[in-house]
Amino acid sequence: MEIGSSPLFFLLALSFVFAFGAAQNSNPTASSCSNRGNFTAGSTYEANLNTLLSSFSSITANDYGFYNLSVGQTPDQVNAIALCRGDVQPDVCLSCINNATTEITSVCPNRKEAAIWYEVCMLRYSNRSVVGVLDRSIVAGLLNPFNVTDADSFNAALNNLLPDLMRRASSGGSLRKFATGNVIDPVLQPIYALEQCTPDLSQEDCTTCLETALQEIPGCCGGRRGGHVILTSCFVRFEMQRFYDEPTNGTTSNSDDNNNMSRIIIAIVVPVASVAIIIVCVYFFLRSRKRKEIVETVDEEIINPESLQFDFGTIRIATNNFSDENKLGQGGFGSVYKGRLSSGQDIAVKRLSRESGQGDLEFKNEVLLVAKLQHRNLVRLLGFSLQRTERLLVYEFVQNASLDRFIFDPKRREQLDWEIRYKIIGGIARGILYLHEDSRLRIIHRDLKASNVLLDADMNPKIADFGMARLFTMDETQGNTSRIVGTYGYMAPEYAMHGQFSVKSDVYSFGVLILEIVTGRRNNCFNDRDNMEDLLSYTWKNWREATTVNLIDPALRVSSKSEITRCLHIGLLCVQENVADRPTMASVVIMLNSNSLTLPMPSEPAFFMHSSVGSDVSYSSTGYSSRVNITTNRSSDEVFPLAKHVDSFSEPFPR
Ligand SMILES: *[C@@H]1O[C@H](CO)[C@@H](O)[C@H](O)[C@H]1NC(C)=O
Ligand SMILES: *[C@@H]1O[C@H](CO)[C@@H](O)[C@H](O)[C@H]1NC(C)=O
Ligand SMILES: *[C@@H]1O[C@H](CO)[C@@H](O)[C@H](O)[C@H]1NC(C)=O
Ligand SMILES: *[C@@H]1O[C@H](CO)[C@@H](O)[C@H](O)[C@H]1NC(C)=O
Ligand SMILES: *[C@@H]1O[C@H](CO)[C@@H](O)[C@H](O)[C@H]1NC(C)=O
Ligand SMILES: *[C@@H]1O[C@H](CO)[C@@H](O)[C@H](O)[C@H]1NC(C)=O
Numbered sequence: 001m002e003i004g005s006s007p008l009f010f011l012l013a014l015s016f017v018f019a020f021g022a023a024q025n026s027n028p029t030a031s032s033c034s035n036r037g038n039f040t041a042g043s044t045y046e047a048n049l050n051t052l053l054s055s056f057s058s059i060t061a062n063d064y065g066f067y068n069l070s071v072g073q074t075p076d077q078v079n080a081i082a083l084c085r086g087d088v089q090p091d092v093c094l095s096c097i098n099n100a101t102t103e104i105t106s107v108c109p110n111r112k113e114a115a116i117w118y119e120v121c122m123l124r125y126s127n128r129s130v131v132g133v134l135d136r137s138i139v140a141g142l143l144n145p146f147n148v149t150d151a152d153s154f155n156a157a158l159n160n161l162l163p164d165l166m167r168r169a170s171s172g173g174s175l176r177k178f179a180t181g182n183v184i185d186p187v188l189q190p191i192y193a194l195e196q197c198t199p200d201l202s203q204e205d206c207t208t209c210l211e212t213a214l215q216e217i218p219g220c221c222g223g224r225r226g227g228h229v230i231l232t233s234c235f236v237r238f239e240m241q242r243f244y245d246e247p248t249n250g251t252t253s254n255s256d257d258n259n260n261m262s263r264i265i266i267a268i269v270v271p272v273a274s275v276a277i278i279i280v281c282v283y284f285f286l287r288s289r290k291r292k293e294i295v296e297t298v299d300e301e302i303i304n305p306e307s308l309q310f311d312f313g314t315i316r317i318a319t320n321n322f323s324d325e326n327k328l329g330q331g332g333f334g335s336v337y338k339g340r341l342s343s344g345q346d347i348a349v350k351r352l353s354r355e356s357g358q359g360d361l362e363f364k365n366e367v368l369l370v371a372k373l374q375h376r377n378l379v380r381l382l383g384f385s386l387q388r389t390e391r392l393l394v395y396e397f398v399q400n401a402s403l404d405r406f407i408f409d410p411k412r413r414e415q416l417d418w419e420i421r422y423k424i425i426g427g428i429a430r431g432i433l434y435l436h437e438d439s440r441l442r443i444i445h446r447d448l449k450a451s452n453v454l455l456d457a458d459m460n461p462k463i464a465d466f467g468m469a470r471l472f473t474m475d476e477t478q479g480n481t482s483r484i485v486g487t488y489g490y491m492a493p494e495y496a497m498h499g500q501f502s503v504k505s506d507v508y509s510f511g512v513l514i515l516e517i518v519t520g521r522r523n524n525c526f527n528d529r530d531n532m533e534d535l536l537s538y539t540w541k542n543w544r545e546a547t548t549v550n551l552i553d554p555a556l557r558v559s560s561k562s563e564i565t566r567c568l569h570i571g572l573l574c575v576q577e578n579v580a581d582r583p584t585m586a587s588v589v590i591m592l593n594s595n596s597l598t599l600p601m602p603s604e605p606a607f608f609m610h611s612s613v614g615s616d617v618s619y620s621s622t623g624y625s626s627r628v629n630i631t632t633n634r635s636s637d638e639v640f641p642l643a644k645h646v647d648s649f650s651e652p653f654p655r
Pocket of ligand 2: 035036037038109110
């Protein structure tokens with residue numbers, strides 16, 4: 001069998017950006033279109049294949065996730081098997097298989113034999129008999145782009161775990177040959193692994209298949225934090241975070257306690273983990289106390305949440321029943337409508353599309369806190385409205401469109417001369433500084449971008465969508481989060497990759513914004529086929545070669561060149577890869593205000609967009625403004641300092 005076609009691999013690599021961390025990825029992971037022969041349109045074989053594929057939609061689910069079907073008579077007989085990963089629930093399994101039945105014919109059109117793999121299932125058909133037949137063709141090797149820090153200890157632990165899982169998987173019964181397990185390596189990093197054969201294989205064939213797969217690992221994924229080797233009849237995968245669920249039924253068990261090493265490690269880990277748990281508990285205890293205090297002080301100032309509450313009917317009328325004509329746009333948390341109250345006041349109404357995960361009272365309290373954040377560079381939150389599951393946020397209406405509608409528009413960008421752009425940069429900086437330091441709450445915006453900066457009638461910038469993290473029960477202090485909300489291109493690498501956010505991740509986004517405002521280019525290389533560079537590398541190159549004049553938006557007729565260069569300089573400082581090298585917003589505001597201050601030299605910024613995907617990936621349809629919303633299933637292992645989301649970071653390895 002030949003190796004899956006490369007567009008699929010790019011799809012996969014792409015999926016790491018858009019779906020990493022998601023429990024199930026609905027894109028195929030790999031495919032194999034056999035060259036053993038094609039059928040012709042209208043042939044009996046085609047009819048049999050279609051019958052077979054559609055009959056998968058009516059099979060009854062079983063507990064072990066393996067299905068075989070045959071349709072027709074030789075020579076037009078079509079045989080198929082479908083297998084789900086051993087930890088997958090029957091309904092998810094069937095959904096995945098049904099996706100595979102529709103996808104396989106478009107990925108491998110007219111093939112007499114083909115196979116397709118997804119994160120949680122695979123489907124294979126052929127005119128040959130497939131049940132019980134070992135096929136060790138290597139379909140794909142997918143590797144995690146991140147390297148382990150201590151390869152020797154990692155490999156030692158992996159070499160201990162994988163052969164053991166192989167023995168356990170192949171000795172599984174005729175219904176399921178599947179094993180998972182984990183070890184903790186000598187430097188206390190966990191490794192999770194999974195091995196599975198199609199259960200129709202004999203024990204010997206399964207062992208042979210998995211042995212072949214294990215031999216591929218050093219070439220594919222040696223030294224990496226994860227890898228996934230797919231053969232036609234079996235597969236192996238390992239990662240440093242749990243990527244599978246506990247098996248539902250006890251054919252195989254997860255932890256292998258015959259292993260002395262894991263005993264020793266557990267002895268070390270348990271005390272460490274207990275300390276970590278205590279620290280976490282104390283932290284949350286202190287945090288919840290702090291939250292209470294804030295709520296109490298606000299209450300003391302006698303602001304009644306009810307005074308911020310708008311009647312739902314009033315808003316419905318004001319927005320003409322949320323009509324399409326009134327719709328201003330669509331943000332990540334819901335659609336925004338223009339409205340006019342009977343008093344004549346214009347408002348913008350955000351109709352939240354997502355469960356906020358909060359009760360009404362908690363929601364009201366948070367609205368109250370966010371409404372108290374008032375600054376001339378923030379869009380003012382006027383109130384809210386609740387009606388059963390409907391939640392609305394009512395904002396002041398800001399006259400002009402968002403910044404992106406100006407700076408990236410060939411005509412409107414000319415309205416923004418340097419003086420205005422400089423004022424906008426300064427205003428955004430002061431708005432963020434207020435959120436970070438000057439307001440009573442420390443707010444990290446987490447989704448700063450040109451479309452979240454609105455311009456009023458005088459072209460003063462007003463930041464929108466702040467405080468969303470509070471309204472959606474996300475952690476709001478510095479830390480790690482399992483839920484990432486943000487926009488690629490603006491997200492600091494540590495946030496995008498590890499969910500670590502801080503005021504410095506906002507600084508990063510602000511830096512990208514400065515560069516966009518000066519250059520008039522989006523931080524998105526993918527729309528422009530001729531220029532495959534992203535804005536950060538393009539800026540850096542010109543900066544290093546002292547050709548910054550190339551960077552300035554041609555719509556800006558040369559005005560204050562030194563001021564522009566200084567802004568580029570500050571922008572580069574803000575996008576430094578090392579969090580500590582980025583200035584705080586307070587320093588940024590000082591740098592912007594004082595031209596005499598000497599600025600530190602920037603080093604090469606974080607080229608996050610290019611780091612592992614390769615520049616061939618096209619984001620054109622979903623790229624720039626797509627929102628990413630990731631929830632990982634946190635397991636009981638979260639006390640370990642796991643890098644989040646690595647599991648689907650895999651990319652193809654060259655064969
Ligand atoms: C399957 O199809 C190929 C190509 O048409 C043919 O060469 C082969 O003999 C067929 N195998 C069986 C078992 O019918
Ligand atoms: C089958 O068709 C594909 C294109 O659809 C072609 O690339 C391949 O060479 C064909 N295989 C055979 C054996 O004819
Ligand atoms: C099947 O496809 C649908 C639509 O693309 C997707 O939402 C769903 O998650 C997929 N199911 C599985 C198990 O991948
Ligand atoms: C991992 O190591 C390989 C080879 O040592 C290197 O080519 C690659 O760039 C490294 N990847 C990262 C993300 O550091
Ligand atoms: C294949 O399907 C047939 C009938 O549907 C069944 O009797 C047989 O046990 C299945 N084989 C395997 C290996 O599941
Ligand atoms: C395990 O499988 C058996 C039969 O296959 C079933 O009766 C039992 O309920 C299952 N147990 C769980 C926990 O799903």
